[in-house]
Amino acid sequence: MSRSIKRRQRDPGQHAAAIAGAVDTAWNKSNHSGRRDVALSVVAALSLVSQRDSHGPDLAEQLQAQTAHDFTGTVQSIYTALVNARPDLTHLVYPLMAWVFDEPDRTLQNAAKRTADAALGEGQLELTGTHDRYDTDLLGVLLTLLKTHTAGRANAQIYTPTPVADLMAQMTPPEENTAVYDPAVGTGGLFRAAAQAMRTQHRDPATVSWYGADIDDLAIASCAVNSLLWGLGPRILLCVANTLAEGDWATRAEAQRAEVLQLTKTIRRDKLMINAIRTAQKLTEAAADDDSTQRPD
Template identity: 35%
Template sequence: MTEQLDLFDSLTAETAPPKPAVPDTFTAAPRATTPAPRARQAVGPGPQPQRASMPHPSEGVHRRAMTIAEDVAAAWFKQHGSHRIERPIGLVAALTLVRQKDSNGPDLAQQILTQQPRQLLSMYREIWSVQWIQRPDLIDRARILHEWLNDDVDDQHLHLIRRVTETALKRGLLTLTGHADPYRRSETDVLSPLIMMTRSHGAQQGLGEYHTPAPVADAMAEAVVHGLSAELANTVKPPKAGEHIHDPASGTGGLIRSAAQSIRHRGLDPHDFQWSMVDIDPIAAACAAVNAIVWDLGPRVTVACDNSLANPNAVKDAMREARAVFEHRDSVVGCARIVAAVRQTQRLFEGATAA
């Protein structure tokens, strides 16, 4: 059984050591005496214990994510986009899943921008389909972000798709999420500010939705993983491979992102850990699922859309749902392979008979 690392465990007050028991030879408590002052250890120039600290992301990376969110939201509503905010969020989420494979090759953003609206629609459908083959559990959790693309998309929404795509790419989205290195992709969360910018203040209050700012999340993760001070360094457990890191009110996964970055900085691999996130908001949970792919958290990631307080088994329920989705994926892929094999055989047979 793996140990679970609570992201908030180390922020509680340090408990006092137990009071020593009174020896049996004492018939009464001894009279209190004033203890002699303890000598302080002199601080010399000797070697001090080294403890790595997580470097802060390059200056402005979180600000750039916020700027992208502001401009995408403005583009969506300026073009009379509907209140269905999962649509612009879903378009940006899909773009975070594409990579610039060759840094010296053709600019990926420019290649995308040359496509016509119908071609962009096909591209988005293909992005989600390819990712579903790899991680059907996470893409199914993100269904609210992409299922509308499978409907009949009218000209108004085709225009909106074009505007959102242009805005996100021209503002530099792929400079944040298009890197081959997952550490670079994980420097910030672009979907959290996008939810804030597209969702009204009243709706945020109604949902009780308050996103942790990325710099605060980084500081909290560093405190948990590295220890708050030299004194706490001996009491805070360092992360160990196999541990379960869980956020019961994850939003889009900001604290999980920071924890994964801190783990990488310690020379560990997030793939060796188990991760779980729970959020009651379907859009936030969907974004957390996409972010789990973008941040390359590994194969053992579970995202639940549930109320952690009302359902303490939310993660177990989500794991059961994920297994069912994987079984469905395997069945679909198996049928597709059979169909492809039959068609190839037919082509070979037709070619042989024609000759």
């Protein structure tokens, strides 16, 4: 039996654990092991890549064939596309994508590429690029694993196990056009389970307003990416907060989202105006040049 067939038959939870283990090992062999944001960012970016066409070229092989520099550019393009498509998630995902827009040096690029190769070698696209992604939380598993190597592990969150989350969601699946709140959302494991429970009852998770908060900005960033993988829709409202100390965090999440969307609208309007001015200027210059050529000496 080929390795690829074995992967397809692997339980999604076990597959996620294997990918996270390979990434954790590869990343901690680098000189940047403390930068868990980069390792998590690479896997998050790959999770936004669609599975390849079975009749087309192997996307995993294409990515593995890239140089470290080119792969860094690919990651940058993935996050740029995310921001353009979902500007409301920009401030949430920023902790994951900041490094790649900050002119990373060659050693960091090499470490990121080796990490990507480890994830791809374990068949990440066969998990996050297929419907198997609905049944597990790869980013949650990886973030938990990466935290065990940091000094902050004493304050690490304890995430609800997938079977427990699934059981809870199946008992009381959300209705459409309602709101779901999780004041300790982590990477969104309970949201995933609830969305899956809705699908089994032919309900659309995209109709729900999903409110979540967590003290860890990387967990919130991962939850934002997961909301795309799990089809949670546009009504995702997340914020970094200590909900034990901040009772009205949901209102702040709504305000932050509104502010980001307004800023995006203003920037796009200004870009359109600048482009219009430049176009008008070119037309004016072209008309002036044409007039000068037709004017008799």
